[in-house]
Amino acid sequence: MSYTDRIPPADLAGYKVIKDWENYYENFLQAFEKHNPHDDISNAKLTVENKIFESDVFFTGEFKPHIKFLNCYFQGDIKFYKCQVQNDLSINHSLCDGELFVFGTSEFTDEFNLINLILGRQIYVEGGTFHKCRWNFLENATVKIAGGDFDELNIGYWGGAKLRELTLHNLKTSGYIKISGENTDIEHLSIFQSSKDLEISIEDINVNVLSVYRYRNEDGFRLINIKPLPGPQPSEISIAESYMGKAEFYSLDLTSFESVTFYNSHLIDTTFVNIKWNYKIRALKGFGIGLNAEEQLLPGKLKQLEEDWFAKNINSEPLREDPVVIGYFINLRETFRQLKFALGKQGDLINEQKFHTQEMLAYDKSLRLEDDFWTTVIIKFSYWFSDFGQSFTRPLIALLVGHFALLMVLISFNGIDGLHISFIDADSDGFRIAIDKYLFLINPLRKLDDSFSGYTIIIDVLMRIWSSYMVYNLIRATRRFIK
Known part of the structure; x- marks a missing residue:
């Protein structure tokens, strides 16, 4: 089915069928030279409007005039091969049944703009030299950049873009690439490999899956105000096996994404500004990355x-x-x-x-308990009794409850004269003495008590150690915001 089927029958008469783009262009050059023999062809403007191209539109050789396609239908492909486009070239409000392909031998000296373009297949850029490129696409297009030197490539410039897939394979890519626009919706944005002369900025877009895999940030990488886009896969931000260098992350709500994964990546020098963190970050490769058999089974094992x-x-x-x-x-x-x-x-x-x-x-x-017993015990104690220095209530409760338990053990060994545990002979004087001893013995810095002997000395030492540890955790918690 061709996009030309969308043309209302009443409007079809307003379109002209072009069978051969090269002949069409040659006729234009001849007409210009005939009517303007003394003018420079580079000042000419060729506006191709309301045309239907039945075959591939092939750009090869030298193109000097300003060229603009407006409201055109391409039933084949649009290809750029060994061409030098010296002035601006734009394709506006047009539809292409095939793909737009740019070979690495192409050169665009001025602007190359794609405005509200609808593609049946994809745009594939193998390479080339570009000045300014401002692109936006409609109806879930697929864009793959596998090379090229861009002074500036801005995807989403003309009011946003609707993309099924956008892939930046950066090994042969250089320059500046910007993906922006609050009306830019991308189902799957993938960034691979690295180029020492490439700067990437992703700003204000909506994305279902953002995957950064084996990317090396050399020249600049910015991620600003990215929001999740509902899609067939759970929303995800994934950075795997990448060197982020001095990347910059601004105004991200990571809790709004269903999955955030960082795997084997260098993040130490990354700048994070105004980030709402998802503390359930996982160390997995993200969606769309080839997984071996063990990696495929791992999420199920973790869930179980x-x-x-x-x-x-x-x-x-x-x-x-x-x-x-x-x-x-x-x-x-x-x-x-x-x-x-x-x-x-x-x-x-x-x-x-x-x-x-x-x-x-x-x-x-x-850690395996049998392999590193004491490290495991220390970590668990630090978590249970202080949340690694972040909780004030945990050590306070542990201090009061633990010291009470040790006091009961001390009394049961007759370590305090005149006190014993009894529910029948309980009296207020005994309770008052017990409270006094409880508060006195909770001080780890108190003087040595000569009345203790045997097992009671061990219990006294345990009381001092327990109180000291919990007091330390209390002090640590109160100072956790002090550098």
């Missing part, structure tokens, strides 16, 4: 493991010992460590400590 932990299912131990699962938590710990470090350098103490907590929890899940 999470359900088992929540249900306290003892049968989760085989999954807990799975090398692939352990490797995942090692990668996750590294991701949180880098985010913690990056935010600490920027003075974001709150999120720095949040990610420190996530780092320690991931570290705990990457």
Whole structure:
């Protein structure tokens, strides 16, 4: 089915069928030379309006005039091969059944604009040299940039763009690429490989899946005010196996995306400004990236493991010992460590400590108890009794409850004269003495008590250690916003 079928029968008479673009262009040159023998052809303007091209439109050779296609239908492909376009070229409000292909031998000295273009297949840029390119597309087009040197490529400039897929394969690409516009909707935006002379800026767009894979940021990468676009896949931001360098992230609400994944990437030097963080970041490769058999099974294993932990299912131990699962938590710990470090350098103490907590929890899940018993115990104690220095209530409750339990043990060993545990002979004087001893013994800096002996000395030492540890956690929590 051709886009020409959309032309109302009543309007069809207003269109002229062009069978051969090259002959059409040659006729224009001859007519211009005949009527303007002393004028420079580079000052001429060729407006191609209301035309239907039955075959491929092939640009090859030298094109000097200003060329504008307006309201045209291309039933074949539009191809640029070994051509030099010296003045501006634009394709406005037109439809193409095939694809627009730019070979690496093409050169555009002036602007190359695509305005409200509808493509049946895709635009594929293999390479070439470009000045300013301002493009927007309608009806879920596919755009693949696999090369080219752009002074500026702005996708979404003319009021936004509707794209099914936008791929930037940067190995042979250089210059400046900007993807922008609050009316720009992209289902799948993929960025691959690197070029030392390429700067990318993604601003104010709506995207369902943003995938950055094996990308190396050399010249500049900015991500500004990106919002999720509902689509066939859960909304996702994924950065995998990439060196982000001094990338800049501004005004992102990561909690609005259903999945945020950072995997084996360098993030320490990245700048984060006004970010609403999703603390459930995962260390997985994102959607659309080729996965091996183990990587395909990993999300299911993690989901099952999470359900088992929540249900306290003892049968989760085989999954807990799975090398692939352990490797995942090692990668996750590294991701949180880098985010913690990056935010600490920027003075974001709150999120720095949040990610420190996530780092320690991931570290705990990457350890086997039998392999590193004391490290595991220390991490668990730090989490249970202080949330890694972020909780004031946890150490306070632990101090009061733990000290009370030790006091009961001390009394049961007759460590305090005149006190014993009894529900029958209880009296107010005994309760008052117990309260006095409770408050006195909770001080870890009190003088040594010669009345203790044997087991009661051990209990006294345990009281001092417990109180000291909890007081330290209390002080640590009150100072967590002080650098």
